[in-house]
Amino acid sequence: MTSLAFVLYSLLIAVFLYCLLNLRTLLFNRHPRPLPPGPTPWPVIGNLPHLGTMPHHSIATMARTYGPLMHLRLGLVDVVVAASASVAAQFLKTHDANFSSRPPNSGAKHIAYNYQDLVFAPYGPRWRMLRKICSVHLFSTKALDDFRHVRQEEIAILTRALESAGQAAAVNLGQLLNVCTTNALGRVMLGHRVFGDGSGSGDPKADEFKEMVVELMVLAGVFNIGDFVPALEWLDPQGVASKMKKLHARFDSFLNKILEEHKVNYSSSGAQKHTDLLSTLISLKDDADGEGGKLTDIEIKALLLDLFTAGTDTSSSTVEWAIAELIRLSKILAQAKQELDSIVGPDRRVTESDLAQLTFLQAIIKETFRLHPSTPLSLPRMASDSCEINGYFIPKGSTLLVNVWAIARDPDAWAEPLEFRPERFLPGGEKPNADVRGNDFEVIPFGAGRRICAGMSLGLRMVQLLTATLVHAFDWDLADGQSTEKLNMDEAYGLTLQRAAPLMVHPWPRLAPHVYRA
Numbered sequence: 448m449t450s451l452a453f454v455l456y457s458l459l460i461a462v463f464l465y466c467l468l469n470l471r472t473l474l475f476n477r478h479p480r481p482l483p484p485g486p487t488p489w490p491v492i493g494n495l496p497h498l499g500t501m502p503h504h505s506i507a508t509m510a511r512t513y514g515p516l517m518h519l520r521l522g523l524v525d526v527v528v529a530a531s532a533s534v535a536a537q538f539l540k541t542h543d544a545n546f547s548s549r550p551p552n553s554g555a556k557h558i559a560y561n562y563q564d565l566v567f568a569p570y571g572p573r574w575r576m577l578r579k580i581c582s583v584h585l586f587s588t589k590a591l592d593d594f595r596h597v598r599q600e601e602i603a604i605l606t607r608a609l610e611s612a613g614q615a616a617a618v619n620l621g622q623l624l625n626v627c628t629t630n631a632l633g634r635v636m637l638g639h640r641v642f643g644d645g646s647g648s649g650d651p652k653a654d655e656f657k658e659m660v661v662e663l664m665v666l667a668g669v670f671n672i673g674d675f676v677p678a679l680e681w682l683d684p685q686g687v688a689s690k691m692k693k694l695h696a697r698f699d700s701f702l703n704k705i706l707e708e709h710k711v712n713y714s715s716s717g718a719q720k721h722t723d724l725l726s727t728l729i730s731l732k733d734d735a736d737g738e739g740g741k742l743t744d745i746e747i748k749a750l751l752l753d754l755f756t757a758g759t760d761t762s763s764s765t766v767e768w769a770i771a772e773l774i775r776l777s778k779i780l781a782q783a784k785q786e787l788d789s790i791v792g793p794d795r796r797v798t799e800s801d802l803a804q805l806t807f808l809q810a811i812i813k814e815t816f817r818l819h820p821s822t823p824l825s826l827p828r829m830a831s832d833s834c835e836i837n838g839y840f841i842p843k844g845s846t847l848l849v850n851v852w853a854i855a856r857d858p859d860a861w862a863e864p865l866e867f868r869p870e871r872f873l874p875g876g877e878k879p880n881a882d883v884r885g886n887d888f889e890v891i892p893f894g895a896g897r898r899i900c901a902g903m904s905l906g907l908r909m910v911q912l913l914t915a916t917l918v919h920a921f922d923w924d925l926a927d928g929q930s931t932e933k934l935n936m937d938e939a940y941g942l943t944l945q946r947a948a949p950l951m952v953h954p955w956p957r958l959a960p961h962v963y964r965a
């Protein structure tokens with residue numbers, strides 16, 4: 448054999464061995480570490496059929512078999528699920544920077560102006576700019592304090608509406624709460640209410656708006672096959688994309704109207720300048736040269752859409768769950784009333800300055816967030832790079848789902864987790880110091896890390912003040928003489944956790960009459 452032939456022969460053998468080794472690695476050990484355990488996927492659609500109609504329930508059940516760090520294959524997409532506090536902390540604290548973008552999805556594309564918004568903006572300069580604008584103008588302590596009177600006034604209007612409405616017929620509490628949260632946000636963001644006089648009674652526009660927000664949350668919560676099997680996207684087998692496009696058109700016309708009206712007022716009156724978020728956004732359109740560039744009309748509409756959808760039903764449905772729990776549990780309700788009566792008394796409504804003293808009420812709110820988190824699977828995140836967590840390989844591009852709902856019901860972390868027991872958050876209870884602001888991973892209704900809820904401080908203030916006011920100002924009966932034990936506490940699945948049946952109640956005023964007129 449000539450030396451050239453020998454070299455070629457050796458090279459061939461080396462290449463063959465290299466390919467053989469690679470093939471072996473590809474077939475049997477693609478990654479230096481294994482993927483987290485999980486149920487065997489079906490061909491093409493993977494584990495999509497395993498999700499069922501209540502994915503946060505099904506995923507929690509699967510985690511009992513496969514562990515708190517689980518791998519699912521949804522179509523062609525790797526999905527990792529965190530179902531315990533310690534695993535959630537690994538993703539949202541230790542590896543948070545790597546999980547600070549959101550995965551591609553049809554909701555962002557068809558509803559949120561093709562990712563031009565804040566919620567779905569890729570982690571980077573534009574996201575930072577949008578978030579900063581919101582923090583400064585809406586959510587900083589100064590902004591929240593400046594607009595405290597707005598929240599209190601809108602809650603006063605709700606109280607008045609409940610006082611006069613409840614005696615004649617039962618009221619849909621969630622609906623009225625939604626009008627209140629939307630108008631309070633509208634006054635801060637746009638400088639005026641979104642719906643009429645704020646009382647919400649029989650306002651078809653308010654009904655339609657809530658129905659649109661709920662539809663958005665339901666659609667955004669669907670695991671859309673097209674998101675996971677791109678080859679099937681054009682087929683839109685569940686009809687999700689087509690419903691999203693129709694809904695987008697309705698939101699867009701709502702937002703166009705707001706923008707046009709505001710531009711007219713803004714240009715005709717210099718006095719309007721910078722008194723509300725939208726004026727600021729419009730002024731940024733002309734002179735912003737922040738890191739992410741100028742704001743376009745589309746970006747402004749996308750941001751308004753985010754805030755109106757993420758910031759209304761989340762708060763109002765949390766209050767609806769809280770009141771439903773209290774109506775069922777009369778002893779806890781009585782204890783909450785006692786606290787309010789001793790601190791606030793019968794001659795005035797609760798104000799935000801009272802909240803710090805209402806320790807039992809605060810515990811009720813934490814317990815409500817624990818059992819009824821507004822977004823049970825939080826909002827999805829995506830691995831920007833491959834990484835290793837708890838000895839498992841997490842591939843680049845994986846979607847992360849944090850089962851906030853299951854974590855807060857984990858029997859290893861909570862005593863009798865299905866019981867509504869506010870005292871667990873009080874001194875002497877099992878978690879006296881736990882807070883819900885993303886530091887204690889056993890209860891993270893607002894998520895955690897860089898992409899924690901942008902409106903958390905506002906959401907918390909609104910939920911606390913609304914719940915405190917409703918408990919203090921009214922006694923509650925269920926509609927049609929329904930017994931409290933029979934109150935339906937079922938959930939309806941969506942990106943946000945709605946009640947399956949709306950809470951229909953009669954509110955009976957319990958404070959001095961002048962309180963309701965003030």
Ligand code: HEM
Nearest residue numbers: 566757758761762821826893894895898899900901902906
């Ligand atoms: C009960 C009240 C609320 C709850 C439970 C809640 C919950 C959440 C959760 C779980 C996330 C995802 C966090 C993550 O990825 O880790 C989120 C994101 C967000 N929330 Fe809230 N939210 C509430 C109220 C609000 C309010 C009042 C607003 C604004 C007016 C708001 C605006 C947003 C925005 C803009 C994001 C996206 C943040 C980003 O991607 O950087 N939320 N919220």
